[in-house]
Amino acid sequence: MRTKAFNGLEIKLVRTVPVEQLQALYQDAGWWQDDYKITDDFLHRIPENSALFAGAFLEKKLIGMGRALSDLCSDAYIQDVVVLSAHQKRGIGALIVTFLIQELKKRGVDWIGLIGEPGTREFYEKLGFRPMENYIPFKLE
Template identity: 80%
Template structure:
């Protein structure tokens, strides 16, 4: 992790994010290609409809994000943890995940899971996540 500080960095929960900035994070993460067309309405709904949506803001610009899908009383799934590539290795992703976990626990959520991308195992293990033995993630095709 780089030791420099990002003065003015703020992690907070929000319900709205400028759609161009949110789309840029998804594209920078490699999840959406430049020719992948997403409506502004779809982008608006991501923070609005997530149980929790945490943004990392620097000078009022969102540079990282993460969200939780949950009933906010027993179970939660963390997903879409992403930080713009220019701001990676500052520990921002860890701050976002920790921020989400703290709020979920404060609300009494006692089961928090996620599915990490290949290569992210050590990142999540440092935060406290462990691979679930004898469980298989599924996706409807």
């Protein structure tokens, strides 16, 4: 599925993206440092192995993304929602998340969660997400 947003912006599910554009998104978000070099194979596997990978394209350039990790039948986690800083504050991130939610629901996924970074609570609450009271996120160290 594809959605036309505005001024040539297109959000669509993809399995491949230009690796240099994908790396630029992670670096722009501050998740990877400029000197953090990742192999092309690693970068190819991110969209290929995600249950769903939504790219936001402006004039065929990847300017934003979000992905879902899921079994595509009951549960899903939305992860890595990012828009290049030069294109933020235009509603693109909300379009990406909404697009992923719609695609997951079309597939019957009825539990969708995520872990937001500090400062993103209001953004996700506007999209219908609520903190999970009495639950604690964990990460293996």
